[in-house]
Amino acid sequence: MLDILIFFCIIFPVIAGGVAFLDKGNSLQKRLLRVSGIVLVIASVLLAFYAPATLSSSSGLAPAMKTPIIVLDFALLALIFYIGFRRRHNLIMMLAAAQFAGMLILEWVMLPGAQVAPAAGEAAKAAAVVPPAFVLDSLAATMVLIVSVIGSLIAWYAIGYMKEHEEHLQLGNSAQPRFFAVILLFLGAMNGLALADDLTWVYFFWEVTTLCSFLLIGHDDTAEANKNAERALWMNMAGGLAFVVALLYLQQAVGTLSITFIAEKMRGAEGLRPTLLLIPMVALCFAGFTKSAQAPFQSWLTGAMVAPTPVSALLHSSTMVKAGVYLVLRLAPLYAASYVSTLVAICGAFTFIAMAALAAGQSNGKKILAYSTISNLGLIIACAGINTAASLAAGMMLLIFHAVSKALLFLCVGSIEQKIGSRDIEDMRGLFSVMPRTALLTTFGIITMMLPPFGMLLAKWMALESAVEASAMPILVAMLALGSGLTVLFWARWAGIMLGSANARLSVGSETMDTFMGPVLRALAWGAAIFSFFAPIIYIWLVEPAVHGMVFTAAGAENPLAYVPGSGGLANSYGVFAVYPIYLLLGLGFWYAWRETKKHGEPGLTLPYLSGLQTSQDDKVGFIGPMKGFVEAKSGNYYLSTFFGEDRISKTVNTVAIALLVMLLGGVLQ
Amino acid sequence: MIVKLFFGIVGLAIAPFLGGLISGLDRRITARMQSRFGPPVLQPFYDVLKLLGKTPSAVNAWLILCSYFALMSSAFAVFLFFYQADLLLIFFVMTVGAVFQVMGALSVNSPFSQTGAQRELLQMLAYEPLLIIVFIGIALKTGSFSIESVYAQESPLLYSMPLLFIALGVALTIKLRKSPFDISASHHGHQEIVRGVLTEYTGPQLAMLEIAHWLDVVLILGLCSLFWATSWVGMLILIVITYFVEMLIDNITARLTWKWMLERVLLPSMVLCILNLLWLYALK
Numbered sequence: 001m002l003d004i005l006i007f008f009c010i011i012f013p014v015i016a017g018g019v020a021f022l023d024k025g026n027s028l029q030k031r032l033l034r035v036s037g038i039v040l041v042i043a044s045v046l047l048a049f050y051a052p053a054t055l056s057s058s059s060g061l062a063p064a065m066k067t068p069i070i071v072l073d074f075a076l077l078a079l080i081f082y083i084g085f086r087r088r089h090n091l092i093m094m095l096a097a098a099q100f101a102g103m104l105i106l107e108w109v110m111l112p113g114a115q116v117a118p119a120a121g122e123a124a125k126a127a128a129v130v131p132p133a134f135v136l137d138s139l140a141a142t143m144v145l146i147v148s149v150i151g152s153l154i155a156w157y158a159i160g161y162m163k164e165h166e167e168h169l170q171l172g173n174s175a176q177p178r179f180f181a182v183i184l185l186f187l188g189a190m191n192g193l194a195l196a197d198d199l200t201w202v203y204f205f206w207e208v209t210t211l212c213s214f215l216l217i218g219h220d221d222t223a224e225a226n227k228n229a230e231r232a233l234w235m236n237m238a239g240g241l242a243f244v245v246a247l248l249y250l251q252q253a254v255g256t257l258s259i260t261f262i263a264e265k266m267r268g269a270e271g272l273r274p275t276l277l278l279i280p281m282v283a284l285c286f287a288g289f290t291k292s293a294q295a296p297f298q299s300w301l302t303g304a305m306v307a308p309t310p311v312s313a314l315l316h317s318s319t320m321v322k323a324g325v326y327l328v329l330r331l332a333p334l335y336a337a338s339y340v341s342t343l344v345a346i347c348g349a350f351t352f353i354a355m356a357a358l359a360a361g362q363s364n365g366k367k368i369l370a371y372s373t374i375s376n377l378g379l380i381i382a383c384a385g386i387n388t389a390a391s392l393a394a395g396m397m398l399l400i401f402h403a404v405s406k407a408l409l410f411l412c413v414g415s416i417e418q419k420i421g422s423r424d425i426e427d428m429r430g431l432f433s434v435m436p437r438t439a440l441l442t443t444f445g446i447i448t449m450m451l452p453p454f455g456m457l458l459a460k461w462m463a464l465e466s467a468v469e470a471s472a473m474p475i476l477v478a479m480l481a482l483g484s485g486l487t488v489l490f491w492a493r494w495a496g497i498m499l500g501s502a503n504a505r506l507s508v509g510s511e512t513m514d515t516f517m518g519p520v521l522r523a524l525a526w527g528a529a530i531f532s533f534f535a536p537i538i539y540i541w542l543v544e545p546a547v548h549g550m551v552f553t554a555a556g557a558e559n560p561l562a563y564v565p566g567s568g569g570l571a572n573s574y575g576v577f578a579v580y581p582i583y584l585l586l587g588l589g590f591w592y593a594w595r596e597t598k599k600h601g602e603p604g605l606t607l608p609y610l611s612g613l614q615t616s617q618d619d620k621v622g623f624i625g626p627m628k629g630f631v632e633a634k635s636g637n638y639y640l641s642t643f644f645g646e647d648r649i650s651k652t653v654n655t656v657a658i659a660l661l662v663m664l665l666g667g668v669l670q
Numbered sequence: 671m672i673v674k675l676f677f678g679i680v681g682l683a684i685a686p687f688l689g690g691l692i693s694g695l696d697r698r699i700t701a702r703m704q705s706r707f708g709p710p711v712l713q714p715f716y717d718v719l720k721l722l723g724k725t726p727s728a729v730n731a732w733l734i735l736c737s738y739f740a741l742m743s744s745a746f747a748v749f750l751f752f753y754q755a756d757l758l759l760i761f762f763v764m765t766v767g768a769v770f771q772v773m774g775a776l777s778v779n780s781p782f783s784q785t786g787a788q789r790e791l792l793q794m795l796a797y798e799p800l801l802i803i804v805f806i807g808i809a810l811k812t813g814s815f816s817i818e819s820v821y822a823q824e825s826p827l828l829y830s831m832p833l834l835f836i837a838l839g840v841a842l843t844i845k846l847r848k849s850p851f852d853i854s855a856s857h858h859g860h861q862e863i864v865r866g867v868l869t870e871y872t873g874p875q876l877a878m879l880e881i882a883h884w885l886d887v888v889l890i891l892g893l894c895s896l897f898w899a900t901s902w903v904g905m906l907i908l909i910v911i912t913y914f915v916e917m918l919i920d921n922i923t924a925r926l927t928w929k930w931m932l933e934r935v936l937l938p939s940m941v942l943c944i945l946n947l948l949w950l951y952a953l954k
Contacts, residue, residue, distance in 0.1 A: 429779075430779070450769070451762070451765065451766050451769060452759075452762045452763060452766060457762060461758055461759070461762065464758060464802065464806065465758065465809070465815055467806070468806055468809050468810055473810075473947070473951055474944050474947035474948045474951055475944065477802075477803060477806050477947065478799075478803065478940055478943065478944050478947075480802075481798070481799035481800075481802035481803050481806070482799045482940070484798065484799070484802060485794065485795045485796075485798040485799045485802075486795060488765065488769065488791075488794060488795070488798065489791050489792070489794065489795050492769045492772050492773060492776075492791055492794075493772075493776070493788070493791060495769075495773055496772055496773035496774075496775070496776025496777060496787060497776050497777075499730075499732045499773060499776070499777040500730070500732075500776075500777045500778065500779055506731035506734075506735065573813065573814060574809060574813075574814055574815050575756040575757075575758065575759070575809075575814065575815035575816060576755065576756050576759075576816065577756070577759075578755075578756075578759070582759070582763070585746060586743075586746070586763075586766070589738075589739065589742040589743075589746070590739070592738070592742075593735050593738035593739050593742065594735065596734070596738060597731050597734045597735040597738065600726055600728070600731065600734055606727045606728065606729055606872075607729065608729050608778045608779055608780030608783065608870060609780055609782060609783075609864065609869055609870065610780060610781070610782075611864075614780075621779050621780075633779050633780065633781060634779075635779065635780075635781045635784040635785070637788060638788040638789075638791075638792070640792075642929075643932070
């Protein structure tokens with residue numbers, strides 16, 4: 001059964017993508033997308049109930065995948081090399097060639113040599129040495145759920161969006177089959193990446209996501225799209241190269257590439273971590289940083305917004321960038337209590353604050369979302385670096401809730417952009433009177449990102465409290481505190497200006513929404529609200545089991561729980577996270593305020609104060625200016641470009657980030 | 671649990687009266703400092719009652735909704751304080767009110783209200799990190815974020831975190847929009863009639879925000895009192911001295927720009943915070 005479910009999560013979307021690609025008529029495509037989305041959702045939910053489980057590499061699905069993956073791996077690198085050659089991009093060619101050479105050494109020189117060793121031992125021992133192919137622990141199950149559910153929702157939304165998108169761009173020859181094929185392939189690869197235990201397989205899926213994001217970013221085939229796609233490709237290939245180095249190093253030093261076996265070997269060493277292992281860990285963290293667009297690699301993700309909006313939503317919420325933090329989280333026990341862990345935390349916290357500052361200086365809605373994504377990923381990485389049970393749990397909660405809220409926000413901006421033709425938040429002033437429902441959904445999305453009682457804030461709260469136990473705590477805490485302040489600044493500003501309306505009566509007008517796009521937006525908003533309420537249950541069901549296995553303790557001792565259910569939510573020695581009472585009280589308060597506001601009628605309607613000269617004309621508010629003429633009142637946000645402008649601080653941010661990376665590398669090489 | 675709930679409810683019931691009284695005393699003492707006679711101590715209550723009796727008139731419905739929410743979250747935060755809840759939770763609930771107040775101001779197309787809202791956001795940017803760090807400092811010292819653990823301490827927190835107390839004082843001044851940080855709530859340089867972020871809130875809505883402000887005063891003075899939680903007398907003396915210094919600063923300084931606030935106040939205060947954290951961290 002597990003084999004079948006894993007097949008549906010990884011291989012089925014790839015096949016469906018292949019069919020979608022070959023089918024040139026659009027009718028089958030829509031049905032295919034809808035069906036594969038439903039299949040993915042069902043399979044991932046069922047899979048989550050099977051956790052924890054492992055699937056041996058010697059039986060079932062795994063042996064059948066072994067050879068194709070090796071062949072496809074080389075084919076993939078060759079393809080990327082070819083892309084580099086076609087685009088005359090030397091860096092891409094070099095990176096692809098270096099990875100190709102590294103993988104050749106690994107597959108043909110090192111692995112065959114290593115496999116002789118267990119054969120010499122006893123038969124029983126040999127059976128134990130067979131590494132698992134797939135490990136379905138709660139972390140993997142969480143990731144698969146995020147990828148499959150959010151990813152499918154975004155794919156459904158894309159059906160409506162791409163139709164409009166192509167009509168708008170007046171493309172004669174539809175590129176939709178390729179687009180949807182890549183999206184499905186992407187989802188399959190992400191599931192593979194989450195489930196695979198052998199690092200060579202993780203690497204293969206890792207590179208597939210790199211290629212998919214390259215294809216999707218360059219989808220519109222404009223000069224800018226191609227340039228940004230190439231940038232995404234080379235930055236991620238640099239991470240890929242670090243991954244290959246880590247593979248070679250681990251195979252040489254530990255003799256196995258199975259994550260489970262590496263962890264077991266370390267556990268066997270009585271808590272003593274071979275410091276040699278830190279070098280491949282740094283390499284893998286580096287790969288994670290590139291994929292998660294951590295500073296100084298943020299430019300590939302901000303450049304990725306040239307792609308159609310569903311692509312941005314996919315890259316930011318459920319796929320691609322989440323792969324990076326997933327890897328850093330997954331490996332957290334392997335570099336715990338080391339210099340690497342401290343520096344990973346500092347790198348993450350720095351990205352958190354730096355990207356929040358960059359977001360505060362932006363008026364481009366998609367860019368604000370992009371920087372806020374990177375900032376939140378930085379927070380997840382900081383949590384991984386703090387490396388206590390409480391902080392890892394906070395990191396996982398961030399991973400889950402960020403996916404829902406960010407998908408909602410990106411898709412909302414997509415709908416807004418198609419309607420008003422701009423993604424600048426200044427153009428969204430008073431959006432409530434134009435697109436009442438979308439404006440409310442966007443505002444709600446923003447509120448779920450930053451205020452209680454919603455999950456993102458709960459996770460941030462957990463992260464802040466867990467930071468008390470961190471090493472290098474004072475500097476880390478200062479960065480986290482300042483970063484949270486900046487986060488509130490750029491979110492509140494955006495939410496506020498959308499709400500303007502000239503109506504004293506609280507009524508939400510009707511708005512026609514696309515048959516695919518509307519339900520997806522509503523589903524995500526409900527998801528954000530409901531999951532936040534059930535955050536303690538999500539914690540117990542998914543997060544706690546995952547974190548439990550990630551913290552090493554002395555043999556025989558029971559791991560302490562990071563948080564204990566109770567007190568109306570979760571609690572630990574540092575604080576009480578009373579989710580249910582807060583949710584209910586604030587919800588009740590909101591309901592009451594909404595009802596009271598509804599009671600107010602039109603009679604009180606006034607004009608805004610403009611020094612007594614206020615007047616209105618053609619539904620526009622303004623004042624009586626010189627020569628008794630009507631002057632429309634206009635205002636704009638502070639973007640504080642002298643403090644947070646992109647051109648002003650990007651260089652400093654990148655310099656500091658590179659210095660931190662050098663410290664990370666230099667520290668272990670010593 | 672029941673006892674804490676009782677404290678919470680009683681505290682919340684008393685807080686508006688206490689806050690109004692403090693506001694009245696503040697106006698009176700401020701007047702004396704300026705060689706004026708000043709209004710009666712109960713004047714703030716008369717003002718609010720008058721505002722509550724006015725016919726509501728708002729530019730849009732969001733202002734009404736937001737003022738309800740601002741008041742409710744301030745009340746909830748005060749309740750949580752007396753309930754001895756988690757410090758960061760109190761902070762986040764307080765943020766809800768602040769954010770909604772700004773969102774309401776931003777929903778109106780008036781330059782006064784808009785500028786005030788932008789400035790209020792910058793004030794939030796200035797006080798929020800300070801408050802977070804102060805709370806983390808308390809947790810580092812007491813081993814928990816709950817207020818209960820502060821009361822369990824044997825010696826006053828002030829001894830080991832004087833610099834954090836100064837940072838809290840700065841945060842308090844900014845949060846309460848006292849001069850030199852009344853940046854967001856004033857616009858007309860002379861008459862002070864256009865009150866920035868508060869410009870468009872009128873009648874009952876303005877009254878609600880005023881009550882919310884009283885509650886905030888009580889909450890913030892309560893937070894200050896945590897630094898001498900070992901005796902009632904110490905607590906009272908600390909609060910009185912702190913608030914008197916606030917009033918003094920309010921009267922002897924002129925309003926400054928947000929740039930000055932971020933560069934010359936937030937950054938040095940952050941340095942103070944980090945120094946104090948390092949101290950606590952080294953002792954731990």
